[in-house]
Amino acid sequence: MKMFVPRNWREYPSRYRLEASRFTKSGTVYYPKRMVDPETGDTEQETVNLPLSGKVLTYTVIRTSPDQWKDLAPYALAIVELEDGTRMMGQLTDCNVEEVSIGMEVRLEFRRVQTEGHSGVLSYGHKFVPKWY
Amino acid sequence: MAGIVGYGAHLPRHRIKVEEIAKVWGADAPSYKRGLMLREKSVPPPDMDTITLSVEATRNALKRAGSIDPKDIGAIYIGSESHPYAVKPSGTVVAEAIGATPDIHCADFEFACKAGTEAMYVALSHIEAGQMKYALAIAADTSQGAPSDALEFSAAAGAGAFIMGNDNVIAEILYTHSYMTDTPDFWRREHQFYPQHGSRFTGEEAYFAHTKGASRAILEKSGMKPSDFAYAVFHQPNGKFHQRVALELGFTQEQIDPGWLAPVLGNTYSGASPIGLTAILDIAKPGDLVFMCSYGSGSGSDAFIWKVTDRIDEVRDAAVRTSKLLEENLIYVDYGTYAKFRHKIRKND
CATH class of the missing domain: 2.40.50.840 (OB fold (Dihydrolipoamide Acetyltransferase, E2P))
Known part of the structure; x- marks a missing residue:
């Protein structure tokens, strides 16, 4: 039960502010955020608010x-x-x-x-x- | 000059009519409607609380404030008697949601129905002292009235948010005055679900004495008289008290009409006079003087004199108007749904 607290807390940026990843090469936006663009392998990204x-x-x-x-x-x-x-x-x-x-x-x-x-x-x-x- | 840089409101869409509550308790609806001057009140659904109302009202305030950086907000104060947690701040959630963390001061205020104007008072003080660029004050409640109590006909939900600052203000603060004594007309002890009140004692010795005390003191301090103002708004525990105190102080029906929301909204507690102020700013003209006086049981009143600036015409339609939230797209619920929404039904875990 108490596991929920840290998990929930880690999700604040995506849950509260709708933060998503926009990858530089493809321009694709992923929500929730990802480390790597699965299409291009690109790791260069900026944070956008949906x-x-x-x-x-x-x-x-x-x-x-x-x-x-x-x-x-x-x-x-x-x-x-x-x-x-x-x-x-x-x-x-x-x-x-x-x-x-x-x-x-x-x-x-x-x-x-x-x-x-x-x-x-x-x-x-x-x-x-x-x-x- | 310090003042309001952005303002916004948020209300639930759900409403319950006085008749619907009266029917359950064998009360005489016409006499309640006449006696309290109430027709219906707002009802928050189970997924709405003081924190969610605060975030939505703040987003509207940010739209009207224009392109301010949330990181420049140095303080967030929420005044409410219905903070969702007994221990854990509400303000930090709002700060996180608007992206104002971590260099910020947060505090939750409590003073029955006056907590919201306390937040406004302190936020303004920070700006006047030059402590920070912006300070956010929120007045929000999802208040509860005990089943069958007179308060059940009025206890409602809503929020008003105000970003205070020095530049680009839409309403300058000219004067403030606070007036308080220890007058126990309404309270809720720890671990109790519903508040209690002193019935008729909540009137003369409490609401009227403090509202008039603060109002007369600020008029004297400013050298102004009721006819100098375009609009006036007071705390509205029901429709009747607001109208009576305004007229007895020498204000007119025309001056109070735009901010007199209780007949169709109910008593939004901390939100009452602040949401009334948002409805007034929605229609005010540059140069208008606005009189505001809250009341919180326990007891005290905070009075404010605002002067609307030219910038109001640019920003009023940057976010939804309070009258639209009040009048359009409403969902009427029956008592059963209301009882479920307000957790009045005992269930198994």
Whole structure:
């Protein structure tokens, strides 16, 4: 259980600030970050922050959820293509599952993504919400 | 001149109506609506808390601040009575999320509903003292009212964030005044889930005495009178207190309307007058004077006099307006969903 604390902490740059790798030769962006570009073997990269909006590429609806997300069920898990073309998977929140559709515009919002029972750490990151402004 | 360089708000989309709560407890909805001047309140979903509201409000404040480097923010203060942890700071998460770590000072403030303006007061002091380039003050809460208590009709959620600085300000701070005594009208002991209050004692001796005390003192200090101001905003534990204190102090309905959010938002505790200020800045004109006075049980008030600058016209639409968050795209929930969202239902682990 306590292993979760350091693991979660190491993921802050990608979870909190959506830091990704852009490799110099190919210009390809990877999220989460990688040490080496698997296409070119390039190790030269810069850190970029992903844009906070995109479109649903595909999704699935979770009705029988793991215990810790039961309060939110049913919810959709979506793969979203962000404005810069990067794809990421995450939970859609503040959204009736009947209203989800491919191509739907979403925004990324900072949310509580996981809680370790009643006494453990709270883990934060981004979820997708329907874009309305 | 020190003042606000960027401001932003964030609110949950979920709302519950007074009728929905009244129905469960056999309360008379029309008399609550009339008595408290409340129609509905915001409800945070389970994946939203004081920290997440703070991050989103801060992102909006950063958009309005323009191209400032988060590393130049020297302090982050969050005022709230609902910090998600009893022990572990909220501010460090916000600092990490906006990329302002590690050379920064963080503190979480507490003073019932006044914690947010405390954060603003201290952040402004750093700027006036020349300690740092920018200081971030956040007022956020996801407050809880005990089931069937009058507070359950009002306890709501929301956040306002303000980046204080010296250059490119959109609202200069002209005067501040703080006024406090030991008046126990509302409290929550350690390990208790819901707060308790002194019923009618929360009125005259507490809210009205301190709000009027701070307001009259700052008016005297500044030599100004209510008619000098374009807008005024006070703490709003319900719709009624805000209106009554404003009118009794000599302000008009027109001056308070834009910041009078409680009837459709509820009491956002630390966020109440700060979010009201964001709604006012959204529509204020250069040169407008804005009067602000918070109230926190225990008890005290922080009063501020702001002067809006020309820069407001450039930045107000750089981020979402508070009225849009307040009025559009709402999700109404029933009492069962609300009880689940607010962890009022006992479950097995």
